[in-house]
Amino acid sequence: MKVNKDHKTENFSPEMRLMLLCSLKQMSKEQIGKAREIISSGVERHAFIELIDQHRLIPVVCNHMFTHAGLTADDPLMKELRVFRNRRMIRSLKLASAWAEINAALNEAGIRVLQLKGPALCLQIHGDIHSRISKDLDLLVDRDDIDEADRVLRAAEYKRISPSPDLTPKQMKMWQKNHHHYSYIGANTINIELHFRLSTFVYGISFDMLWKNRRVGRFGKAEYAYLSPEEELLYYAYHGAQHAWNRLRWLVDIDELLRAGNANLDHLVRLARERRQTHVLSQAVLLCERLFLSDIPEALRETVNDDPLGKRIAEMAIPFILASEDGAGNLALKKYGLWIQRGFSQKRRFIAMHFQPQEKDFQSVKFADKVFFAYYPVRILNWAKKRLFGKRGQK
Template structure:
């Protein structure tokens, strides 16, 4: 049984409609599904959860407008309008940020957010997003931070100098929230958190970047080959819980027929993410009809573990509504299997060990140590936990 045919009817409708192009066979299949009894409450809930309201509403309206019950049509229309207005404001803010940073001599490369919606989907209103992601060079990071702060943004985490440097080195960026609470900027200097241990040189991203038209002007963007790898790693990091992450991959493949697949394959091999790439492409082709070249598809057919993991994504997480999707051990086991090299698997285990030992806010609140003694927090944690157990719900 294929990944698509194993989906519930509402999920099949979602997959057929969450595309910029619905080919004639898919449109006919969609009409046939809409003629059957559907749980519209469930479909509406999934449309919102998976971040595909604009695409689904647009395609349902064009392909089978009479099949949409009026109350649900009005709800979808309202959500699509709200999204368009939200995205317009986000796009305006993105341009304001680019202008200000570039005026200060800071090259900036937007990715995801409004730029991704416009460049891949051809419409900034086509995709749901909650933040604006920007890439700057590491040497420009502090200067860029000062520019953002002058524009009314404040760092989400207030850390000491040493803590901030450590955070930057491991998380590769920082989150800033505007004083209006309407905008969130994630400022990055590199990609792929150190949990992945990927030797992708940010300067290589800058060297391959290209200018593209956007909102009546020209902005920088990642080369499509780099963007494809970023999208599959990002989607897989979240176990593809949202169909919009699969749609990003599918639409990039659809929009860039000139994609250099040999370069993508070599990069994936060098980085040790061939299985991750395979999972993303299997999902994009099987669920959303991405036009993956036959040569690549023949290679994907040989990747049995990737196919098993793609089925696990669809059946265990993507269309489940319960809290099991966040259970620790299934998530841990999934991410351990995605890694094909023992070095990366050991790095993943080491990451969780560091998390277990890293000081938490509770540890800091229990005992404030001077900066030079913060290495003692792992010793303090057992004491803190013991005190909490002896004095539950109050101070000792």
């Protein structure tokens, strides 16, 4: 897989530079001028569309292209962009409808639920439900409510695809240790991720505290709850960092939320220090500055400038951002993932997780819980098989 190792934005591909200029809600006159220069110099149509699709930025980029590109409606690029945008808008409307139904079902069951990303974030940033693409719905519930929430989703005809319903108690315990959400798919093709904690590697965040500090929004006649501004920013920074920012949409979210000015940035810095997540906050802010030319907020400047780890992982993330859809290679991602973990305990858990039995190991051979330890050599054998034979070893 080819990875661009030149980290200077002026040396990025024309398609990447054009996308970055058109990624935020507002474009300056200078940005519009630069975008038109790139377009007049030539943009590879299919590469550009693949790029904005990969980074889930089709709606905003398309809107700017329609308004500022200076191309006619009959231009092949504009025609193809219009088709792509309309498809994604239909998907967004479908997702919002499912969101309203599931939120109502969980509320009726008396389950406290916080909305993560998805339509709730789109409403917050754009004031509509179609300007931000989401593949799935992300819902956070209290760990104590996960079984009841699972029952509600299944009753609503959402099939749980992970964890498998037939896991034994010990298998389930191991699975929950190394994951933070259940995954579902509905007959309507909508995916749902039901979170029972914010992250696999960050424990100790009380749902009661998150709920106490929640905000409430409205969609039609229905209310929904979502995270406080500070919790929201820190969660999105950590989420994007964990995935090496392979979807720039997450970085756009952070940039727009910082511009909105709803967060108490002094409180955000304190929260990041308490959670040992200052480095991922710094990384996100530095990447916003680097890629979107956004100013670092004054309240964050000292924290960011005094954070060598944040600077290091910001540099490490650039190749993954520039990489194609299949990523920058498994080993490179694992190395980066280890850098993201802060402190010996988190790093140890990150390493240990890769040697502990996973769901596919449970499915490859069946052992009773009393000989659960037998899954450890199975894990090693399956890992070796995958490395030696690649995809053939998975058949």
